[in-house]
Every structure is written in C-alpha cells, then in structure tokens.
Amino acid sequence: MNVIEIKNLHKTYNTSQVAVKAVNGIDLSISKGEFTAVVGPSGSGKTTFLNMVGGLDRPTSGEVFVDGVNIWELSSRKLIDFRLRNIGFVFQSYNLIPVFTAKENVEFIMQMQGWDAKKRFERTKKLMDEVGLGDRLSSRPGKLSGGQQQRVAVARALASKPKFILADEPTANLDSHSTENLLDIMERLNMEEEITFIFSTHDPRVMKKARRIVTIEDGKILSDERKEAEVAH
Amino acid sequence: MSAMQTNFKLAWRNLWRNKKRTLITLASIFFGVLIATVMSSMQEGSYTSMIQNIVKFYSGYIQIQHEDYWDNKTINNTFEPVDSIFETVESNELITNYAPRLESFALASSEALTRGSAVIGIDPEKENEITGLGKWVVEGEYLRADVDHVLVGSELAKYLELGVGDTLVLLSQGYHGVSAAGKYAISGLLRFPNPEMNKQSVYIPIRTAQQLYGAPNRLTSLALMVEDQYDLEKAIEGLRQKVGRPYVAMTWEEMHPELLQMVEADRAGAVVMKAILYILIGFGIFGTILMMVAERIREMGVMVAVGMQKTTLAMLLFIETILIGFMGVLAGFAGSVPVIAYYFNNPIKLTGDAAATMEEMGIEPYMYFSWMPSVFYNQVITIFVITAIIALYPIISALRLKVHMALHA
Ligand SMILES: Nc1ncnc2c1ncn2[C@@H]1O[C@H](COP(=O)(O)OP(=O)(O)OP(=O)(O)O)[C@@H](O)[C@H]1O
Ligand SMILES: [Mg+2]
Numbered sequence: 093m094n095v096i097e098i099k100n101l102h103k104t105y106n107t108s109q110v111a112v113k114a115v116n117g118i119d120l121s122i123s124k125g126e127f128t129a130v131v132g133p134s135g136s137g138k139t140t141f142l143n144m145v146g147g148l149d150r151p152t153s154g155e156v157f158v159d160g161v162n163i164w165e166l167s168s169r170k171l172i173d174f175r176l177r178n179i180g181f182v183f184q185s186y187n188l189i190p191v192f193t194a195k196e197n198v199e200f201i202m203q204m205q206g207w208d209a210k211k212r213f214e215r216t217k218k219l220m221d222e223v224g225l226g227d228r229l230s231s232r233p234g235k236l237s238g239g240q241q242q243r244v245a246v247a248r249a250l251a252s253k254p255k256f257i258l259a260d261e262p263t264a265n266l267d268s269h270s271t272e273n274l275l276d277i278m279e280r281l282n283m284e285e286e287i288t289f290i291f292s293t294h295d296p297r298v299m300k301k302a303r304r305i306v307t308i309e310d311g312k313i314l315s316d317e318r319k320e321a322e323v324a325h
Numbered sequence: 326m327s328a329m330q331t332n333f334k335l336a337w338r339n340l341w342r343n344k345k346r347t348l349i350t351l352a353s354i355f356f357g358v359l360i361a362t363v364m365s366s367m368q369e370g371s372y373t374s375m376i377q378n379i380v381k382f383y384s385g386y387i388q389i390q391h392e393d394y395w396d397n398k399t400i401n402n403t404f405e406p407v408d409s410i411f412e413t414v415e416s417n418e419l420i421t422n423y424a425p426r427l428e429s430f431a432l433a434s435s436e437a438l439t440r441g442s443a444v445i446g447i448d449p450e451k452e453n454e455i456t457g458l459g460k461w462v463v464e465g466e467y468l469r470a471d472v473d474h475v476l477v478g479s480e481l482a483k484y485l486e487l488g489v490g491d492t493l494v495l496l497s498q499g500y501h502g503v504s505a506a507g508k509y510a511i512s513g514l515l516r517f518p519n520p521e522m523n524k525q526s527v528y529i530p531i532r533t534a535q536q537l538y539g540a541p542n543r544l545t546s547l548a549l550m551v552e553d554q555y556d557l558e559k560a561i562e563g564l565r566q567k568v569g570r571p572y573v574a575m576t577w578e579e580m581h582p583e584l585l586q587m588v589e590a591d592r593a594g595a596v597v598m599k600a601i602l603y604i605l606i607g608f609g610i611f612g613t614i615l616m617m618v619a620e621r622i623r624e625m626g627v628m629v630a631v632g633m634q635k636t637t638l639a640m641l642l643f644i645e646t647i648l649i650g651f652m653g654v655l656a657g658f659a660g661s662v663p664v665i666a667y668y669f670n671n672p673i674k675l676t677g678d679a680a681a682t683m684e685e686m687g688i689e690p691y692m693y694f695s696w697m698p699s700v701f702y703n704q705v706i707t708i709f710v711i712t713a714i715i716a717l718y719p720i721i722s723a724l725r726l727k728v729h730m731a732l733h734a
Binding site: 172191201 | 630633
C-alpha cells in the first residue's frame with residue numbers, strides 16, 4: 093500500500109513581476125518503508141514540493157493522499173491535527189523550541205496528542221536512546237551541537253508515530269561526521285522500524301545512502317531511480 | 326503536567342530569553358505603576374480629607390429629612406422623629422454620631438436695624454462633637470442646651486450693632502403659618518472661614534428654635550456621621566431599608582452635587598495625565614512584543630508545522646504578553662505599597678501659603694494618602710487592558726501565520 097500518493101501537483105508563486113512555476117506537474121507514489129531522496133539543483137522546487145507533501149504549503153492544483161486521506165481537502169485545523177498525528181518533520185536548522193530541554197521538545201508532541209505523563213516520559217527516553225542522546229535529556233538545544241539538535245529533531249519526528257518523516261535538507265548545516273551519524277540513525281530506523289523517510293539534499297554522500305532517488309528540475313521529475321541491489325544486499 | 330501548564334511554562338521561559346529586554350520593559354511598567362498608584366493615593370487622600378472637612382462642617386455624611394424638605398425648604402416640611410428613627414440610627418454600627426437640626430429663616434433685629442438671617446436650631450453638644458461649631462466662637466461663650474441664648478455671626482452682629490450680652494429679636498413665620506417671634510440674649514459671636522456664614526448665621530438651641538417656630542419636637546434634618554467615608558454606601562443601604570416614607574435618607578453626594586463634581590473634574594484631569602503615562606509605557610511594551618514576534622517567526626512556523634494549533638500558539642503569546650504586564654504591576658505595587666503605607670501613617674505637613682489658607686479655613690494643613698482599593702485595582706485594570714490590546718498583535722500574527730513562509734524566515 094502506498095503511504096503517499098501525489099497526483100499532478102502544481103505550485104505557482106505569483107511574484108510582483110512573474111509567475112514562478114515552482115512545481116509543475118509531479119506524480120509520485122511512495123510506499124511504506126521507502127528511503128527516498130529528492131534531489132535537484134537549487135531552485136528546482138524541492139522545498140516547495142516537500143512542503144506540499146507535508147501539508148505546509150497549499151498546492152495550486154493537484155492532490156496529495158496520505159494513507160488515503162486527501163490532505164488538502166482538510167480544514168486548516170484538521171490539517172494541523174493531521175500533521176501532528178501522521179507526519180514527522182525535520183527541518184534544515186533551528187528545529188527545536190530553544191526554551192525547552194531536549195526531553196521537553198520530544199514530549200511536547202506527545203502531550204499535544206494527549207498522551208499521559210508516564211507513557212510520554214517512557215517513550216521520550218526510548219526515542220532519545222535510539223538517537224544516541226539518552227544522556228542529554230535535560231540539555232537545552234543551545235547546549236547541543238548542530239548534529240545533536242538534528243537527532244533530537246528526529247526523535248521528535250518519531251514521537252508522533254508518523255506515517256512518514258519529511259526532512260528538507262536535514263544535513264545541510266552539518267559537518268561530514270555529524271551528517272554520517274544522522275544518516276546512520278535514519279537508515280537504522282528505516283531498516284529496523286520500517287519508518288518511511290523522504291528527504292531532500294544536495295550532498296552526494298547523502299544521496300548515496302538513499303534507496304530511491306527522485307531528481308527534480310524546473311518543478312518536474314527528471315528521473316526516479318531505485319537501487320534494488322542494496323535492498324537485496 | 327497539563328497542556329495549559331506547559332503553555333505557562335513555555336511563556337514564562339520565553340519571557341526570560343532576552344533578560345535585559347524583559348527587565349527594561351518591566352522597569353518601565355514598574356515606574357508607571359509606582360507613579361500612578363502614589364499619585365492616585367495622594368489624590369484620593371486629598372479628596373477624602375476635603376470631603377470630610379466640608380461634610381463635617383456643613384451637612385454630615387447623611388441626613389434624614391422629610392421627603393419634601395430638600396426641594397422645598399420650609400418649616401412646613403419638617404418632621405417629628407418617631408422613636409424608631411433614633412433606634413435605627415443608634416443600632417446602625419456604621420453610624421457614629423447624629424445631630425438634630427431645625428433650620429429656617431428669620432428677620433434678625435436690634436433696636437434700630439434689621440437683616441435677614443439663617444436660624445439654625447441645634448443640639449449644642451452633639452453639634453460641637455460633629456462639626457466643631459464651638460471652635461468658631463471668637464467672643465463670649467458657646468451655647469447650652471437649656472439656656473435660651475443665641476450665637477450670632479460676627480458680621481451680622483456688627484451690622485446690627487450688637488455684642489455679647491445684647492438682645493437679638495427674631496421675627497418669622499412658624500409652622501403652618503403661626504407667627505414666630507422671640508427675644509434672645511447673645512451668648513457669643515462666631516467667625517467662620519466663610520464670610521457668607523458670618524453675615525447670616527444665628528445658632529440657637531433646638532428646643533428654643535422649636536418654640537420659636539411653634540414646631541415642638543420637629544426637625545428639618547437629622548445629620549448623621551459615619552466613621553469612614555467608604556462605609557457610606559453600606560450605611561445608607563442599611564438606613565434606606567428601615568427608614569420609609571415620609572422620611573428619606575440623603576447622602577452628602579446628593580446634598581452637595583457641586584462637591585462631587587469638583588472631585589470628578591479633578592479626577593478626570595489626573596486621568597489624562599495617567600493616560601499619557603500609560604500610553605508611553607504601552608508603546609514600550611508594544612516595541613518589546615513587536616521584536617519578540619519578529620524574532621520568533623521561524624520558531625512559530627516550526628511549532629505549527631509539527632502540529633500546534635494556531636489558536637494554541639496565539640494563547641501562548643497572549644499569556645506571555647499578559648505575564649509581562651502582570652509582573653510589572655506586581656513590581657510596581659511592591660514599590661508603591663511601602664511608600665503609601667508610610668505616608669498614610671505620616672501625612673506630609675504642608676507649609677507656605679497653601680498651608681496658611683487651609684489653616685484659616687479650619688483644615689489641618691496635611692497631605693493625606695489613601696488606601697482606597699481603586700488606587701490599586703485601577704492600575705491592574707489599566708495594565709491588563711493595555712497588554713490585552715497589545716497582545717492582539719502576536720495573536721493576529723499567530724493566527725495569520727503562513728507556515729512555509731515562517732520556516733523560510
Ligand atoms: N514563497 C515564495 N514566493 C515566491 N517564489 C518562491 C517562494 N518559494 C520558492 N519560490 C521560488 O520557487 C522556486 C523553487 O524554490 P524551492 O525553494 O522550492 O527550490 P529548492 O529546490 O528547494 O532550492 P534549494 O535547493 O536552494 O533549497 C524558486 O525559483 C524559488 O525562487
Ligand atoms: Mg530548498
């Protein structure tokens with residue numbers, strides 16, 4: 093079953109002089125457990141595309157189905173709630189609420205979902221262990237490195253038990269060591285827990301880790317390659 | 326921890342993200358509230374003492390009258406107090422004293438000269454307790470209840486060419502048209518701060534007045550005193566339940582509308598000053614909130630992206646803004662309460678011309694402070710209203726937030 097189904101997606105930005113066709117007709121299906129990289133030159137429409145898939149930016153036309161739900165038909169309150177319960181987000185940087193500790197940042201999502209305190213704490217502890225930060229629960233984001241912050245963001249994204257995690261250039265501000273570390277964690281979560289990831293990147297080393305690479309140019313899909321070999325291996 | 330508690334925690338911590346800025350904002354509210362409270366306390370204190378002086382001197386805080394007397398002040402609209410009235414007055418704990426009066430007009434004459442006068446029949450002892458009438462006696466002696474003597478205003482005595490020990494003739498119309506005439510020895514002369522009163526006043530014991538006017542036992546008013554001006558409303562409520570027609574209980578506010586107007590006018594003037602002060606403070610707070618929102622757009626975008634409702638975000642920012650105001654008010658009170666407490670117990674003694682004038686008028690030359698609750702809660706309300714209005718900005722920003730744009734910021 094496809095977790096995500098994208099049909100003829102368009103987005104036109106009307107700036108003062110010209111209408112920019114940021115996304116110009118994309119069809120794509122993503123099934124559970126895929127580890128997909130969206131790549132393409134700067135300005136090709138990656139961010140715009142991911143924002144529409146994640147329910148953050150309304151398409152000019154086209155449809156996005158998540159688990160069969162046409163998300164852009166939801167009211168704006170319902171859409172926010174849908175994101176809360178179904179989609180995990182990791183952004184490029186400054187992902188976290190700076191006045192909350194790492195633990196509070198992760199717990200926060202579960203609290204909004206209405207979990208009770210005990211379950212929240214247990215799961216937060218588990219998720220922070222999974223991203224290798226079990227000992228940094230009470231650190232505030234400012235006291236964590238960029239890589240650690242991104243790992244907390246992954247833990248937060250997982251907190252909602254999402255259908256998929258959307259990450260727009262999650263490693264763009266990280267050094268190579270932290271990049272590798274974050275990707276290892278994402279890959280492991282994907283393999284072991286079948287978490288579906290879609291992320292965009294410029295970084296060839298990051299692309300190499302992906303098992304599916306969707307290349308976008310001028311708001312259209314240029315190629316869509318699967319590395320079946322690596323799954324077998 | 327509930328979601329609301331988390332919101333408070335978040336708001337509280339956010340407040341201290343930029344300590345310096347928050348402290349500066351708080352300091353501005355602190356000074357504003359401090360100035361406004363101390364100023365209001367001083368104002369209310371001076372109104373209270375002015376009202377006390379005037380009310381004590383002339384009317385008492387409350388008067389019980391015949392229902393027709395206020396509109397038509399004739400001897401025919403007097404009343405004969407039934408015992409139950411005295412019982413009601415005595416049993417009302419808020420009423421500390423009372424004085425019966427019978428007031429009317431008369432032609433006051435010496436052998437050769439005549440002039441109109443205001444005759445006021447009083448219970449010498451009670452009147453002195455309440456209005457301190459005795460202290461205006463400049464020559465001769467104060468009245469005694471059982472002696473048919475009179476006190477005459479100094480100017481009136483001078484016009485009539487009369488002095489202490491001379492005889493004053495009073496001629497008037499009494500109750501239901503009977504003729505009223507009497508001859509009385511002058512026991513003393515009165516000099517009031519108010520020249521009009523010096524030209525008109527004739528004080529006589531109430532029994533003497535009742536005889537003169539052929540109105541035994543009748544009163545024009547029963548003047549009542551309360552301990553504290555702010556007890557007045559409760560006191561009058563208690564009275565009005567028990568004092569029915571044809572009697573009415575009137576407050577000083579009803580009897581001296583001009584005094585009330587003066588106080589209101591002065592208050593209005595002060596309100597303008599305080600408004601200016603608070604508008605300045607309001608802009609300071611607004612600046613802080615403006616910057617706070619601008620700095621946090623991206624963060625707000627992330628919060629809504631991961632699933633926070635915009636209304637929740639708006640609530641969060643509202644709490645934050647209100648918290649600033651609330652803390653500022655508390656700080657302001659922490660500053661003003663000791664100041665007011667001190668000056669309440671140690672009123673400022675005035676010096677110079679103002680003090681001299683006050684003393685001449687029989688008013689103690691002190692600047693009094695007030696503990697009136699409105700001195701404080703007015704500031705709370707004002708700051709709350711200001712911050713609530715300012716909070717509209719972050720609230721609207723939150724509700725209109727475009728997530729993808731905010732994430733870009
Ligand atoms: N809010 C907007 N208003 C107007 N034009 C926009 C807006 N957002 C994006 N665009 C335009 O849409 C096109 C696609 O932008 P987008 O950010 O999606 O590209 P991208 O592939 O993410 O680029 P990068 O790799 O630099 O992040 C660009 O031409 C960009 O200028
Ligand atoms: Mg981008």
